[in-house]
Amino acid sequence: MVGAPILSFKDVNVQFSAEGALTHALSEFNLDIYANEFICLVGQSGCGKSTALNLAAGLLTPTSGEVYMDGQIINGPDSTRAVVFQNDAVFPWMRVEQNIGFGPKSQGKSNAEVSDLVNQYLQLTGLQEFRHAWPMTLSGGMRKRVDLARAYAADPKILLMDEPFGALDFLLKENLQEQLRKLRGIDKRTIFFITHDLEEALFLGDRVVVMTPRPGTIAKIVECDFGEERTSALRTSSSFVSLRRELREFIGKIGESK
């Protein structure tokens, strides 16, 4: 890791009070994310990983501590940090191409620039044939691709992904993971990816951050040296399987000690 991190969490604590009960979602959370890396944050449901992503997006402010983007404290959402949510956030009242062009158009780019970006990401996500389609007519997996293309086209410095494939069936999920990794060969953008699926985290990430259950804090950071190009064969390779087993045991232990 060279240079300054582009996104960094410094001693972040987040507490929620819901119905009188105080929930400690994140505790002393420290993490630096560097340019061009694909970092996956993995943890059990309710461990505060989505909280971390919402802080990075600027949709939430920490109870104490700071979150910095390029050295500046994050103050609300903006297009340097586009989000792909778990739930379907494709705008149903816009055709596919309008959805993808939403970011650049909102940012005041010229029509020519917008249509260039739209064409580029339609092609990269294999959606050219569906450019005029209404989202309602597409399958869940296709809509997710529209969502990904839309986030890329907004040209963020860092892409935030909150369990984007969580609601899809496993075949579709693996397929989209492979496509996302392939997309990285062309567009090496910084990605902060949240998931509860250990295999997904290992397959996608350059670094995998393992979180403890609530209050969420970082238990371990693992480097995944599986190279840039990753295909489905990786999933059954011995180095992948043994790292997966090792981490699975580790997560089991931190679960017991809590």
Next chain:
Amino acid sequence: MKKALAQIFSRIKPLGILAVSLTMIFWYLLSVDGLGVISAIKFPPPSQVIDAVEVLGVKIGTDALATLSRVLFGLIVGTVLGSIVGALIVFSRRIGEFLHPLIESARPVPVIAMIPFFLMWFGIEEPGKLLLITLGVFMLIVVNVEESIKNVPRIYIDAAKTLGASKSQIQRRIILPSIIPNMIGPLRVAVALTFTLVVAAEFMGAQSGIGYRILEARRLFNPQVILLGIFQLGILAALMDTLLQKLMKRLTKWSGR
């Protein structure tokens, strides 16, 4: 117009035709045209209504036009103003706090209760009638726009923000299109309401319109003209409702309704 009429008829199924025919036959049989169970004074027979059409002639058209123009004015102005105010209430906390108690306490009051004041202020001139109809539509639309905006899924607004949309872009490109499907029901209710209000407005005094004609017929003791007016209102309201649904269908193509 032709298309809308064609659409009304295309939606009519054989059972519907049966129901209408049975009602007509029933009416015919009960009236003095048939068995004479009901006197012509209490409920005029079909033949007299047909005679009324001939007697009134062009007045049928001019009355319909006068009523329809009031309906359209109230619907359009009331919907536009109601949408603007409803949106302001949600988007500006201060405007919301300022207007909320006022509108909430005024809303349940039937606008018809205001008729005596409107008569004092405007006499039987046009502005009083237009104001009555507009006010009724306005109150209905304000609250529905307010609720629809509050129900816009948070995820669309969050996504738009992280893609770089400004507040006004979110209002125009996210909130406005996403509330339209929720407004179809309230707008259809508004159409029905305008017809109620237009008749009330024309009853309070007018020189034209279907309501005026009905009131005049009561004075002149022409029950067949009253019945004709009721038929006219029914046809016009159905026509408006169909046109509205057609328009809304076009605006919500994306939702697959």
